[in-house]
Structures are given as C-alpha cells and as structure tokens.
Amino acid sequence: MTPITPLAITARTATTACGRGLASLRAALREGRSGLRANDFPGCDLATHIGRVDGLEDAALPAEFAEWDCRNNRLAWLALNQDGVFERVQVLREQHGATRVAIIVGTSTSSIGASEEAYQHLDGDQFPAELRRPIVHTPHSPGDFLQQATGLRGPSVTVATACSSSAKVFAQAARMIHAGLVDAALVGGVDTLCGSVLYGFNSLGLVSTRPCRPFDAARDGLSLGEAGGFAILERDGDGPRLLGYGESSDAHHMSSPHPEGLGARLSMQAALDRAGLTPDVVDYINLHGTATPKNDEIEAGAVAALFPSTTRASSTKGWTGHTLGAAGIVESVIALDAIDTGLMPATMNCDDPDPVCGPQVLREPMQGNVRHAMNNSFGFGGNNCSLLFGGAA
C-alpha cells in the first residue's frame, strides 16, 4: 500500500452531551465530567443512560431552512456553527469556488426520527402536514441540508455504514482531494437519538441500564448518545494532519465482531501503511470501546497484539455515549485534541479492567507528547475504519 500525501485539518468541532463545541468537550474531558444522564428521551421509557444534547427541541432551523427542519439537521446546524467551521467553509467557497469543495457526512439513521414522528401522528395513511417534507425522510437528508446551509456545490455524499460512517468520510474526502476532484472538503457526522436506535439496540440486548463501562470486567452494554461534528480537510494549511486511513470488513457477522479481531487489525494496519509509519510511533489511540462485552474484548486484544506498551489508548464513550454514525468524527476530534493539548483521556468507568486489556488501556488521564494519534470506528456489518493523525507539518 503506497503512503498518501498528508492533508491539513484546518478546522474541527464536536457538539455532544458534554456541550456545544470544543471548549465544552475539552472541559468535560479535563474535569472527568460525563455527559450521560438517566434516560429522559421523550416517548421512551427504557431504563438506560443516554448522552443527550440539550436544547435541540428549542433550536429550530432558520426560516430559510424550514424544509430541512428536524432533530438531526438541527444538531448538524448547531455543530456547524461552532469553532469557526462555518466561517472557514465560507472562506473556502470564495477561495476555490463552491463546486471545488465537497461535503461528505456520515450518519447511521439520518433523520428517521422525523419519519417515526410522522407515523405517530398519521392522518389516515398520510403524513401530518408539517412533516410532508420528503427530504427529511431519506438517508441523504444531512448531506442535502449541508449543501443548502453552506452554499457549497461540489460533490455531496452521505455515508451510512453504521458506526464507522463518520470515520470513513475522511477516507472518501481524502480520495477526492488526492484525485484533484476538489480542493477541500467539509467532513463530519451527525446522529441523533430516536426510537429506532434506542429500541433497536435494546432489542439486541446491547444496552446497559447503567452508564457504560468500557473495558471494565463487569461491562454489560453501551449507552447511546447523539452528537454532531465536523472537520475541514485541505491540501495545505495550519493544523494537524490526516496521515493515513484504513478500511476493512470483518466478513463474520452483522452485529457481532470477528472473534479474532481480524477486521480491526486490518484497518489499523492499513492506516499505518498509508501513513508509512510503524506502530511504535503511535502515542494515543481513541478506541471504539463501546462497552459491549464482545467489542471491547476483541478490540483490546487487537490493540495489544499490534501496539507496544508505550502506546496509550482509551474509550471516551463514558463521556458522550455511543454516538453511532457521529462516533467517528467526535472521537477523531478527541484524538486530534490529544495531539494539540497532550491530554490523553481516561477510560471513564473502567474501574476493574478486563484482564484481556493490555498495558495500553488508560484508566487515568495522562498528559504527554502525542506525536501521532489514531481513531478506531467499527460498525454493524463488520465495517471498520481507522484513521491516523499527526501534528502540524
């Protein structure tokens, strides 16, 4: 596999249960303050903990975007307007032209929450009048909304590979820039809590009643969360670098990972190969670490097999919950922040580590020099993506 030319990440942001934008996320990570709470999602009485973003109910989109209004696009808009991302998009639109900047956005369920709501208020077999807006009932809802919101007219694609979606957006955008199709890309992911995922993961028996405990010996399932986040990829510019990406398939089971972690190993190795780097230079890995018994066992084993004991690794899902199609961007933003601030977060709620964990898995936060950071995102269908980031050139 030939190494790729690194790309600059000139802006980034994440809005999660820890709050709006990078400052809130950083403060929560520094202070060890979880965003999870006992389930209070309207219309859902499951006994579980969720990572809910406050204020979406009152954050209707500006009137000119009314056709796209729904919880998921509200979160997209809220996230887009943090940390100078929207401003950078406007600069790029002027600099390169609207057709030369792509939008690649990941999601698992798009705005299916709006379709669920329509079915609760059907008028015969018709959707209620306020929800007769076809664009919010189809998977490309976030990609289409972002084109409307930004005025960008380059390729716009919604990637929906479950929980790896918004990691894979970096890979697709990198291919576009490397091939000369565009000069820059707005990448990201948005997923919101809805009945489909709350009851769906519950039906699979994958949800904990307690706040999730990644890599703890007694972990018993995930906590669901919602989040939106974005990054801007450019050929050159200030900021950390995307050095490599790796994508693989488990070829094992729709909702259970490969027993030997083969897919995870392949995606991590491919990210290293595309960066032209060896495992020993990776200082921090933000793990997928969902706190399901299987995922964590297999991921910890794969990390221990590939990386030396000097590599530190943690799951941050105890802060945000599993934000599904947004997990890739949120956790990439955390990995990028580790490079900039040196903070490698703890694995919250990992009180009694599973013996399968190698020395890599952090129980306490650590401060250090992070030259290279990786993010792992693994999804249903055995769909894996690993990203490798490095410091500013």
Add this chain to the structure above:
Amino acid sequence: MSSPNVMSPNFRLHIDGIATWASGLPDWPAMRAFARGEAELVDGTPRRPAPDLLPANERRRAPDTVLLALQVAQAACIDADADPKALPSIFASTHGDLAITDYMCATLAGSPTDLSPTKFHNSVHNAAAGYWTIGCGCHAATTAISAHRATLAQGLIEAALQLAAGASQVLLVAYDGPSTGPLGTMSQSEGLLGLGLVLSPHSATGNNLRLALQLGKGADDGNGSGRLETALSGNAMAPALKLLDAIATGRDCCLLPAGRDTVLKVGIGA
C-alpha cells in the same frame, strides 16, 4: 447533447463485468434485449432474486433489497471473472430498504418493545454491504452511500476515486426497492432495480467497454425516452436506466444527475 461546463478531471475506467436485475428482466442479457426493442418483459419471472451466496435460511430472512444487491454483485463478479474476496465494494442506494423503514416506524408507533432485532440490524444502510462481505469472506473495504437522485453518479465517482487511489478493480452496486406504507407518500419507489459493475482502470478482461466520467455544471436532461426508462422509471434508482439504455443501444454518452446544478457526463466507448 450539449457539453456541460467542466468542473472536474476526466476519470477513465473499464467495465470488466456488468449485471442487472429488475422484475420481468432478471439479468443483463434480458434487459439489454428489452432496451434494444428486441424483446419484451419476461412473464413469470421471480418476484425477487435468490442469490445462492446466502444459505437458504438467511435468504428467507434477508430483505428484498439485500437479495437484489447480492444478486447483481455476484453476477457482475462472474461476468468479470473476478474474485469477490479481493474486491473493495461500494453499495449505493437512494433510500436503503424502504419496507424495513416502514416496519420500524410502524412498530415504534404501536408497540416499540416488540421491535425485531433482526429487522433492526437489517435496517442499516450498509446491510447489503455487510451480507456481501460475510457471504464472500471478503475483508476488503466496503462502503454504503446515498446522495438522493445523485446516488448512482456519486457511486461511479467513488469507484473512480478508489481506482485512482490504487485499487486494481472495484465493485459498484446500485439498487433500490419498492416503498410500502405511509412512507411511500414521501419516498416513492416501485419494484426492484439493481445494477452491478466491476470496474478497473485498465481493462482486466479484454472487455472493451470504457467509461469516461466528468462532473459538470448544469441540469440533467430529465427522463429520457429509452425503453428501460419508460418501462421502469418508477424505481428510485431510475438514473441507472439512463446509463443502461445508453450502453445497450450503443449511444456514446449520457448525463446522470450528480447533485444540485451538477451532472455527471458519462462517455461510453468501445
């Protein structure tokens, strides 16, 4: 046909293998013959395909769109004489499985705790990609995308990008299935329509059909008058019919919707 204002490099690729499936036209030879006016819709064809990649019990439980996608994926690999295990793949669908989305929404509105775990894991947009890689034992990268009416065009572009990034051959599968229930008033789609293409930068099979892809500004020319488009345009993957009509009848190009004010000009040559 006017040439759109160019806004991208020209990507050149070869079709090493092609397969299609639609109700009444259950393979590419039947579809090509229909497009050329040499045959009519075939009576008595199955309501849905039965790809032998899945064991019988899995086949019974799999959504129709998964069967459709696997059918054309497998047939395209056979046509290309390509090993599915080695191929990165792109699964492009406008709406995913509309029948499952209808089921999910209806169940959640009535008795949410009855939601079927199998239907839930089949509801992900990458369900077909997952079953495909599992069925073939394929560890290569696979993705699942949607770009509304531009889904096929963006799938072709992603295929070209993967080839430009070093892949020697990729599989592109584009498909949509029928809408059911109230959701059908918002996302309308009729029947099953699937297209599978095995693509490479240089012809791997001696098949001489070449594609040249170029994004441009402008609007596509709407529904054409091709026989396939006329007969099957109710399916959400109808842009595929424009491409298939052009290939079958020997036209040298077609315009596919590629996004707002954007078209993909697909040059077709021997």
